[in-house]
Amino acid sequence: MPTQAKLSPLAGAALALVGTGVTASDLVARLADNEAAVDERAAQARLDELCALGLARAVPAEAGTMYHVTPLGERLLHMSFATDPRHVDLLAEIEQMRTEILSTIAHEMRTPLTSVRTSVGLLLDPTVEPNSEQRRTLLETIDRNASRMQRVVGEVLDIARFRAGRMQLQLRRFDAAELAQSAIGSVAPLAASRGQRIDLVAPSEPVPVFGDFLRLEQALVNLLGNAEKYSPDGTPIRVTVASSGGDVSWSVADRGHGITPDDQARLFERYFVASHARADATAGIGLGLPIALLIVQAHGGRIDVESRIGSGSTFRIIVPAAGPKGAPSE
Numbered sequence: 001m002p003t004q005a006k007l008s009p010l011a012g013a014a015l016a017l018v019g020t021g022v023t024a025s026d027l028v029a030r031l032a033d034n035e036a037a038v039d040e041r042a043a044q045a046r047l048d049e050l051c052a053l054g055l056a057r058a059v060p061a062e063a064g065t066m067y068h069v070t071p072l073g074e075r076l077l078h079m080s081f082a083t084d085p086r087h088v089d090l091l092a093e094i095e096q097m098r099t100e101i102l103s104t105i106a107h108e109m110r111t112p113l114t115s116v117r118t119s120v121g122l123l124l125d126p127t128v129e130p131n132s133e134q135r136r137t138l139l140e141t142i143d144r145n146a147s148r149m150q151r152v153v154g155e156v157l158d159i160a161r162f163r164a165g166r167m168q169l170q171l172r173r174f175d176a177a178e179l180a181q182s183a184i185g186s187v188a189p190l191a192a193s194r195g196q197r198i199d200l201v202a203p204s205e206p207v208p209v210f211g212d213f214l215r216l217e218q219a220l221v222n223l224l225g226n227a228e229k230y231s232p233d234g235t236p237i238r239v240t241v242a243s244s245g246g247d248v249s250w251s252v253a254d255r256g257h258g259i260t261p262d263d264q265a266r267l268f269e270r271y272f273v274a275s276h277a278r279a280d281a282t283a284g285i286g287l288g289l290p291i292a293l294l295i296v297q298a299h300g301g302r303i304d305v306e307s308r309i310g311s312g313s314t315f316r317i318i319v320p321a322a323g324p325k326g327a328p329s330e
Contacts, residue, residue, distance in 0.1 A: 112145030210323030219292035
């Protein structure tokens with residue numbers, strides 16, 4: 001028995017109308033109406049998908065449901081791949097990532113903001129009369145948490161500037177050991193409060209490097225901050241300055257938990273936080289390492305990572321001693 005061809009909805013509708021006395025123009029009009037209904041259902045399905053992805057919002061109105069669609073959603077409405085299940089899954093993953101990023105930033109800002117508002121409230125409350133020591137403690141709390149919020153905003157802006165190519169390096173020649181000492185000075189008070197010691201190993205002779213002192217210091221402080229944060233109390237952290245083959249390097253070695261191979265592959269992704277650090281309230285928003293990498297790459301360098309679970313980690317900044325390729329002469 002021959003296989004029967006499966007009719008499309010429009011073809012089925014056309015055959016159903018044959019022999020009913022309709023004219024050709026009626027048939028065309030009815031087919032057009034049928035096609036419009038199919039298109040309308042497809043459009044509704046797309047809008048439902050966009051709502052599920054957070055790219056559109058349905059709002060009840062007198063004339064029926066109205067949809068507020070984001071610019072990205074508007075573009076997707078007119079692209080055929082938006083109905084491809086593989087692409088829809090990818091878009092859902094991207095949207096989930098965006099939601100997590102916003103949630104992380106909001107959480108990172110909410111905690112210090114709450115501390116600031118509580119401290120200010122106590123200072124302004126006419127029924128509370130803090131003594132000089134209590135007043136100083138409240139002001140220090142405000143200062144510390146305001147600095148934390150400023151750091152978060154600064155990191156987000158730094159990422160945007162670097163990616164847009166708007167970050168200009170202020171190049172000069174300096175001693176790599178001097179930079180290491182300055183970076184250690186920024187982290188040493190936190191480390192000391194946990195009984196940690198930061199040791200510096202550097203050549204007796206100066207190690208000259210041509211670069212942006214403040215930006216490279218920022219990158220090294222980010223590495224040192226992670227080492228302090230994720231190392232056990234009372235353990236040492238070692239910073240090593242070295243020069244080899246025209247390159248200068250700063251290494252930060254800790255005795256922390258270590259990083260899994262899967263997490264190592266994603267360490268420099270924006271907003272990524274390693275699995276062992278996610279439960280840490282001070283873990284940050286996952287921008288310290290990406291910013292450090294962007295700074296180092298702007299100098300024509302790289303960051304190497306060596307880590308084993310239970311044996312700690314070593315991060316190594318390596319840049320050309322002569323400065324970025326094409327840098328202006330001194």
